[in-house]
Amino acid sequence: MMAKKVLHSLTLNGEQVDVATPSGATLLETLREDLRVLSSKRGCNQGVCGACTLLVDGKPVRACLTLTARCEGHEIQTVDGMGEDHVMATLQRHMVESGGVQCGFCTGGVLISARELLAEDPMPSREAVKTALSGNVCRCTGYRTIVDAVVGAAEELAQ
Ligand code: FES
Ligand code: FES
Structure with missing residues (x-):
């Protein structure tokens, strides 16, 4: 029913x-x-x-x-x-450039968590990024390229 x-x-x-x-x-x-x-x-x-x-x-x-x-x-x-959001757009670009997007299934959730992290901590360490994304499972990337993307986006946004 x-x-x-x-x-x-x-x-x-x-x-x-x-x-x-x-x-x-x-x-x-x-x-x-x-x-x-x-x-x-x-x-x-x-x-x-x-x-x-x-x-x-x-x-x-x-x-x-x-x-x-x-x-x-x-x-x-x-x-x-969130296409108009500059931080989100920067994160998205770095995710693509670093190879942090493969099948893409996790990507939306990863981006939301990363956006929240950068709002609270604009220059996070790699460890802080890993901790912030620990609730987002990715079966494809091994996470290194995702962390690269978030750190790279943070560095660009700080300039
Ligand atoms: S589908 Fe909601 S946490 Fe996995
Ligand atoms: S890119 Fe495939 S699950 Fe993360």
Whole structure:
């Protein structure tokens, strides 16, 4: 039997969006299945891999652990809605140039976590980058190129 749908009014990437989503849906389910916003990936669906990470009121959260109903009245930002953000654009460029993007499945979540790190610590050490990204699993890169990208972006932004 299909779950009953409930209407929610969300603020997504600066726009008001009304969406009917199953009662009890997570934000990840609502975004991907009802709104077809696919930049937050469904990996573990248990809060472990970080692939679904996005911002709620400017703070990184796991969309797979966040109920859509709890997001009414809060600002939701996905990585594809941050194209105007200079820090994010710089991080994205360094990720591509360093080889930190391979299959790309983890990349959105990594970028959100890295963006948050640079907001708090504009010149992080490699160790600080590794710690900040420890909740983002990448099966492809071995992480070195991702750390290179974040450190390189921080150095460029500091100039
Ligand atoms: S899909 Fe949300 S943490 Fe893995
Ligand atoms: S680039 Fe493939 S999982 Fe990270």
